[in-house]
Structure formats: C-alpha cells, structure tokens
C-alpha cells in the first residue's frame with residue numbers, strides 16, 4: 001500500500017538530503033511542542049529519525065531500506081489521540097511545503113496520512 005505513490009516523488013522532492021532535512025525539521029517542531037514531546041520521553045530520537053528517513057524515502061518511491069517495526073507495532077500502547085495525530089500530520093505537510101514540495105506530492109502525502117491513521121492512533 002505504501003508503494004502506491006510511484007517512483008518519481010522521491011526524485012522530485014530532492015532525494016536523500018531533502019528527506020533528511022524534512023525529518024530534522026519535523027522532529028524539531030514536534031519535540032518543541034509540549035502537546036507532543038511527552039510521547040517521545042523514552043525514545044531514542046536519533047534512531048527514530050533514521051527510521052523515519054528510511055520510511056519516508058520508501059513511501060516516496062526511493063530506496064526500500066526501511067527495517068523498523070510496522071506502524072501499528074511501533075505506536076502500540078502510546079495512546080496517541082486523533083488530535084495529536086492530526087497535529088503531527090499538519091507539521092509534516094507544513095515542513096514539506098516549506099521545503100518547496102509541490103502540491104501534487106502534498107496531496108499524495110495527505111492521502112498516505114489518512115490511510116495509515118488507524119495504525120498509529122489509539
């Protein structure tokens with residue numbers, strides 16, 4: 001399912017450096033938001049960022065290197081609320097838009113965000 005977006009989005013977004021920049025910026029805003037930072041209190045954030053870079057690259061059609069847990073397993077028991085999920089999604093879209101990602105890619109990312117919500121929330 002996560003491969004639906006096709007192979008060219010990763011190139012269009014700017015490949016590895018752009019994905020790393022997006023993930024760095026994303027966790028900067030997430031960890032700076034007191035509504036969200038508590039979820040990450042016990043998390044190895046550098047490792048999480050590496051996993052997120054790999055996952056996002058894979059979703060965008062880049063290298064298929066993601067070796068972390070599946071989304072449901074990674075978020076099980078965290079009690080993530082729908083509102084906090086939406087907040088993280090809005091931050092991700094904002095970060096990507098800020099990096100100059102075009103509307104077609106943003107629409108595709110929005111689609112992925114709604115399709116995986118049930119695996120992350122709860």
Ligand code: HEM
Nearest residue numbers: 039040042043044051052055068069074080084085088120
């Ligand atoms: C589409 C949305 C999301 C994606 C794609 C995503 C992706 C990921 C990935 C790839 C990991 C690492 C898995 C691993 O290391 O095996 C992870 C872990 C984590 N995520 Fe998310 N995430 C999303 C939404 C959220 C939200 C909304 C929150 C909280 C508000 C959150 C909190 C966490 C935490 C706390 C961990 C680390 C858990 C631990 O330390 O064991 N995630 N996420």
